[in-house]
Every structure is written in structure tokens, then in C-alpha cells.
Amino acid sequence: MAILLLLVLPKKVLADYDLTKMNVKAVVNSDGSLSMTRQIDYDFDDEANGVYYTQNLNSDQKVTSQSVQIKDLATGKTVTPKLNNSADSGNVYHFTKSSNSYKFKVYHHVDEGKIRVIYRYKITKAITTYDDASELNFKIIGDGWDQEISKVTASVVFQKPNLSFLKGWVHTNTSGNLEVNKEKGQVTATVAKLPENTFLEMHILFPNSLTAENTKKKSGEIMAKTVGQEKQLAKETAAKQKQKKRLEKIGLVVLSLLPLLGLPIFFKAKNQGAVVRSKKEIGHNYEIPPYSPAVAQSLVTGDDPDAKALAGELALxxxxxxxxxxxxxxxxxxxxxxxxxYQGNVKLINQLFKGAGDGTTFTSKGLKNYGKKGKLEKKVKAWQEVCEDQIKKQFVDPNLRKKKDSLEVAAVLLFGAEIILTILGFFTYDYYTMSLLLVLLWEVLAALPVIIRIKNFSVLTEKGKEAIEQAMGFKNMLDDIGQFKLRDVGELTLWEEIMPYAVAFGLAKKVLKQMKVEFASEIDASPIAYYYYGNSYGMFATSFESSFSRALADSSGSSGSFSATSASSGGFGGGSGGGAF
Structure with missing residues (x-):
């Protein structure tokens, strides 16, 4: 079945393109027909098989004398596809009729780039002649385009200048410009950008002498009726615009006031737990923390323990x-x-011995191979969760944690909704879009103090504050190594106990360098010195971190390092449109 579908389905259903320009010219003929020239500029981002255009008409109208021309805007080369309803490749086009729709389907392969497609054809019985004037009511661009059209120009041209009168109106759901020039005998509408699925309708009254051979006639007068109709449409449009402006203003006020709902969140985030002092205030701590290197690292970083932390556990x-x-x-x-x-109190290390080795021993190479089995990532996350739970149970106030979580949810819902509503306004507002930018800026500025206060909201108990300051002070001391004599802190045996924490903090090389200066002879005699100070990579921690990170990346199937963490007057042509395939 899958193979059958691949054979039946086309390789490409829709082409990726932009409509960069459309120029439509309708010349009014004496028999009441229109000679159409529809010029459409496409900009293809990818391969396309061709383009199509559909012209919808009333039941008494027809399309005749059709032709197609294509111009490559890069090379200037022009081709004229031939009518061939049986071929579906090469420079040919199909022309078919279905009910009251006439469809051009042009087969012209494009790899990418800009082309101009020009459709020329005649629409019969486009004009209706009354006793006092002739009328053209034509959706010159239909609402069947699924793409926004840029640089739109639509012109109705009469074959005689200096008309005794010429009245014209345009209906579309966007802003533009209309020029009615009876001296030139021309009505021209221009629109910078016509939204997708939006028609542009031209309603024109002109002297009967211009279509003397027209057979489509109706008795009675049309001038007063049409002018009244258009005045009513203009009045209704003005009322809708006024109402739209009023609603947009109300929306701006509401959006501007919404950030004030963040004030209760801001004030509720004031009462918090114990606050950790700054690094400068904490200074140095020379006592080894009474918890593991992994927990010490998490307390300092606020993140889950990483490969350095696990290396610290091994060093311990x-x-x-x-x-x-x-x-x-x-x-x-x-x-x-x-x-x-050996005490199996760290489950992840137990699993490394079993999964990467034989239960008693494992190597860096075995660790890398273990990662390829895809089971390491879950085990690492479980280890991280154990460390997180340990910190929460010992150092975090559960009530403050719940309060902070609820404040975070409230802030995300409030400010997220505000920003989404404001962004939606850019797609729905017609008159005050620039004001929306100011509102969006105000919402962001109003959210910042709330977000900062929640971020700084402490959920720590006094014991938790002391634990973090102890770990931070210990790291500060290791980071400032060289500014004091190591022997003033303790002998080599003490520093060997300190080293697992230096490994977890990523400061092992720095500490070891100073240890080698001050404890040179003792290090040479130390039975564990080579754990930290190998000949090639400097220390085992570097090798383990690299191997473990590679194994974890292979386990998760990804690359990278270890990470913790409008109105119409009823004109024909509605639904006309086109595209590419």
C-alpha cells in the first residue's frame, strides 16, 4: 500500500512562492466586453511545476481569445505556452471550463527565482447599459488567492478620452488609493499589499456612447440608484471603521491595564525564606562541607550535578x-x-561498575561503550533526582516552594496571555498598530520587576542558607588558591580530602598546581597523587568527564556536552484566484 501511494501521489503538492506584483488592466470595448491583461509576478523559493489562474464569471458571461506568456525576470527570456489540454509537461497550458469558472493551468518548470505570467483574454457581457449610464461592477481581483499580493495595480481603461462623466468606487478590505480620470478615460486602484483571500472590486459608471454596440441592456436609470448605494456603503463603511477604532481603543486600554494585575504577585513575592549573602560577604570557608561533592556543587550552581560532580564522588x-x-x-x-x-551508597556508580564493566571494575573505554547502549541517560537523571530530593528535604521549606511555584504559574499565565493578546492585535488592528508596540513594551517592562522578584524569591530554611553559604565559601577559598599558604589551612592529608570538592567545582587543576608547589615531596610519595595528576591529561577527572559526557551524549542520541539540566456591491468575478503547483 505504501508503494502504491508513492506511485500515485505527486512529488510536490504545493510550491513555495511569493506574489511580488500584480498589474491588471481591463480595456472596455464598444460591444460591452473587457479585454483583460493580467500580469502576475511570482518569486519561487523552490522548485515548481507551473502556475494556475481561475476566472469566475456570471452564467451569461464567457472567456474567449485567451493566451499565456511567461517571462523570466532574471534573464528576460520570454516563452509562449501553447494550448494543449492533453499534455502535462513542457511549456503548454490547459484551458478548461467548470460551471461558471474558467481555469488556466500553465505547465512551466521553475527551479527557483522570479517569473512573470501574463494572461490575456476577453470577458463577454461585462457591461450593463441603462437609460442614463453604463455600469461595470467587477471583482477585478478575486478572493481566491491564498497568498498576500504585493504592489497591486488595477486599471479600467476606456478607448476614448475626455469623458462627459466618470464615476468610480473601489471595495476591498484594506487601504489603498483610487484615481478617477475622465480626461484620460481611466480608473486606477492601487494597493500596497492585498491580504490573502481578499477581493478588490471596481464599480464604475460611464457614458453609454462608449459601449454603443453593447447588447446587454436594462431599462431604467442607474446613476441615482448607484450613487445612493455607494453613499450607503460609504456610510456603513465609515460606521464600521468608527466602531473598529472604538473597539481598538478599548482594547488598548484593557491591554495597558492588564500588567497592573501583576502587582498582587509582586507584593506576595516579598515575604520569603532565608536569603543567601553575596559572594563578597560570604568570603572564605576552610571547613570541608558535611555533604557530598555532588550536593555541594548543586548548592553552589543551583543546577543538577554534572560530570564534574560525579568525578568528585569517585575521587572521594x-x-x-x-x-x-x-x-x-x-x-x-x-x-x-x-x-x-567499597560502600555502594551512590547508585549511579554501582550501575557504572555493572553496566560499563564486570561488576568489580570498569574503564573509560567501557564507559563509552556503555553509553551506546542507550541506558545511561535515565540512570543519570535518577541520580540527579536523588541529589535534588536530598537538598529539598534538608534545606528547602516546602510551603515556600509551593508558594513560589504558584507565583511562577500566575506570572507566566498573566504576562503570557498579555503578550499573546497584544501580538494577536498586530494581525487584527487596522488603525492603532503602532500604539500596540508601546503597549507591548509597557507589558515587558511591567513584567520584569515581577519576574526578577520571583526569581530571587528564596525557598530556603536557615539551615539551607547556611549550607549554601558554606559551600560557596568553600568554593571561594579554592578559587582564590595561591593567595594564601596551603599549610596554613592544613597538611597534605587534609588537602587530599578537599580535592574531591575541587574536582566537583572544576578547580582541580588550579588547586593541584599550587599543591605541587607547596607539597612537592609529599605528593611524590602520596599513594593517591596519580589519581589527580596523570602525565598526559593532567588528572583522571579530565579523562572521566570527557568519557562520561561522550557516553551520555551517545545514550541520549544527541551530540554535545553533559548538561544538567469587507462589503461588496455585487460585482462578478468573486472567488477568482490562482497559485502555483
Whole structure:
């Protein structure tokens, strides 16, 4: 069935194009017909098989004397497709009639670029002659276009100048310009942009002498009736415009007042939990945090623990002699092995030993291969959730957390709705769109203090505040290494206990560099120094972080680094339109 569908369905259903210009000229003939020249400029962004145009008429009207011409606007080359209703390729066109619609379907392959298609044809019985004047009421551009049309010009031209009278009106759902020139015998309407599915209708009264051979006649006078009709339409249009302006003004007022609803949210976000001091106020903390490197990193960053944090956990276990870390290939690879002192208190590390190794040992290479099995990502998220739950239970006030969540939801709903409504206004407003820009700016400015206050809303208990400041102070101390003597803090054995946290904070290289200066001889004799200070990559943490990030990317199927986280007067031609295929 799938193969059958592929054979039956066309390769391309719709072409991607813009209508950059349309110039329509209707010459009024003495027999009451119109000689049409419809020039349409297409700008194709991709391959297309051709274009089409449909002209809708009344039941007593016909299209005759049709022809098509195509011009490549880049090269200037012109081709004239031949009428051939049986061919569906090459420079040919189909011309068919269905009910009261006449369709041109032009087969002209385009890779991309700009072309101009010119349709020429005659519409019979377009004019109605009355006792006092002749009338043309014609949707010269129908509402069957699904694309916006730029630079629209529509002209009705009479074959004699210096007319005794000429009256013209245009109906369309957009702004434009109308010129009625009886000296030249011409009525011209121009529109900068005609919205999709919008008609442009021209209603014109002119002397009967211009269509003396017209056989479509009606008794009675049309002038006074039409002028009255158009005045009524103009009056109704003016009333609609006035009402539209009034509604737009009301909308502007409402949209301008909506941001004030954010004031209750702003004031409710005032009462909060314990507030963490600034980095400068906290200063240095020389005591090792009473929680794991992963938790310490999360407390400082506010994010989920990452590969550095997990490397810190491994370093901590190495320091406690729960595992050994053996460099391979001159420090380019590492083997991690359990000892009889191993405690399986970090589930993710247990899973790495089992999934990336044999349950007792694993290597960096095995870790990379484990990631390709696609199971690592879920296990990492579970580990991160454990750390998050630990922080929430120990350091976060649950009532304040609920309050902050509700404030965030309220702010998103309020300001999101405001901005969406304002953006929708740009598509529906006709008169005060520039004012909408000011309203949008006001909404953004009004939202900022609320968003900032909610962002800074603390959900911490006093214990949580102290824990974060302790972790931040400890990181500050490690970051300022070199500004004080390490021995004033403690001997090498203490710094070996500190190192897992330096690894988690991404400061291991900086700390190790200073340790090698001040504890050179002790490091050479230390049984765990090579865990941190390999010959090739500097330390095992760098190798592990790289291997783990690669494994996680392979597991998630993506690339990248480890991440925590209008009115009508009844003219014929309605529904006429076209497009491309």
C-alpha cells in the first residue's frame, strides 16, 4: 500500500512562492466586453511545476481569445505556452471550463527565482447599459488567492478620452488609493499589499456612447440608484471603521491595564525564606562541607550535578580507599576497581561498575561503550533526582516552594496571555498598530520587576542558607588558591580530602598546581597523587568527564556536552484566484 501511494501521489503538492506584483488592466470595448491583461509576478523559493489562474464569471458571461506568456525576470527570456489540454509537461497550458469558472493551468518548470505570467483574454457581457449610464461592477481581483499580493495595480481603461462623466468606487478590505480620470478615460486602484483571500472590486459608471454596440441592456436609470448605494456603503463603511477604532481603543486600554494585575504577585513575592549573602560577604570557608561533592556543587550552581560532580564522588571514594584508580595508556585511559572497603551508597556508580564493566571494575573505554547502549541517560537523571530530593528535604521549606511555584504559574499565565493578546492585535488592528508596540513594551517592562522578584524569591530554611553559604565559601577559598599558604589551612592529608570538592567545582587543576608547589615531596610519595595528576591529561577527572559526557551524549542520541539540566456591491468575478503547483 505504501508503494502504491508513492506511485500515485505527486512529488510536490504545493510550491513555495511569493506574489511580488500584480498589474491588471481591463480595456472596455464598444460591444460591452473587457479585454483583460493580467500580469502576475511570482518569486519561487523552490522548485515548481507551473502556475494556475481561475476566472469566475456570471452564467451569461464567457472567456474567449485567451493566451499565456511567461517571462523570466532574471534573464528576460520570454516563452509562449501553447494550448494543449492533453499534455502535462513542457511549456503548454490547459484551458478548461467548470460551471461558471474558467481555469488556466500553465505547465512551466521553475527551479527557483522570479517569473512573470501574463494572461490575456476577453470577458463577454461585462457591461450593463441603462437609460442614463453604463455600469461595470467587477471583482477585478478575486478572493481566491491564498497568498498576500504585493504592489497591486488595477486599471479600467476606456478607448476614448475626455469623458462627459466618470464615476468610480473601489471595495476591498484594506487601504489603498483610487484615481478617477475622465480626461484620460481611466480608473486606477492601487494597493500596497492585498491580504490573502481578499477581493478588490471596481464599480464604475460611464457614458453609454462608449459601449454603443453593447447588447446587454436594462431599462431604467442607474446613476441615482448607484450613487445612493455607494453613499450607503460609504456610510456603513465609515460606521464600521468608527466602531473598529472604538473597539481598538478599548482594547488598548484593557491591554495597558492588564500588567497592573501583576502587582498582587509582586507584593506576595516579598515575604520569603532565608536569603543567601553575596559572594563578597560570604568570603572564605576552610571547613570541608558535611555533604557530598555532588550536593555541594548543586548548592553552589543551583543546577543538577554534572560530570564534574560525579568525578568528585569517585575521587572521594578513592580517597576513602573504597576504589582504586589506575592510569592506562599513559593517563589517556583509567581503570576503576572496587576494594573490599567499597560502600555502594551512590547508585549511579554501582550501575557504572555493572553496566560499563564486570561488576568489580570498569574503564573509560567501557564507559563509552556503555553509553551506546542507550541506558545511561535515565540512570543519570535518577541520580540527579536523588541529589535534588536530598537538598529539598534538608534545606528547602516546602510551603515556600509551593508558594513560589504558584507565583511562577500566575506570572507566566498573566504576562503570557498579555503578550499573546497584544501580538494577536498586530494581525487584527487596522488603525492603532503602532500604539500596540508601546503597549507591548509597557507589558515587558511591567513584567520584569515581577519576574526578577520571583526569581530571587528564596525557598530556603536557615539551615539551607547556611549550607549554601558554606559551600560557596568553600568554593571561594579554592578559587582564590595561591593567595594564601596551603599549610596554613592544613597538611597534605587534609588537602587530599578537599580535592574531591575541587574536582566537583572544576578547580582541580588550579588547586593541584599550587599543591605541587607547596607539597612537592609529599605528593611524590602520596599513594593517591596519580589519581589527580596523570602525565598526559593532567588528572583522571579530565579523562572521566570527557568519557562520561561522550557516553551520555551517545545514550541520549544527541551530540554535545553533559548538561544538567469587507462589503461588496455585487460585482462578478468573486472567488477568482490562482497559485502555483
Amino acid at each position: 571514594k578513592a580517597g576513602h580507599k573504597e576504589i582504586t584508580i589506575e592510569p592506562l595508556n599513559k593517563g589517556k585511559d583509567f581503570r576503576y576497581t572496587k576494594t573490599d572497603k
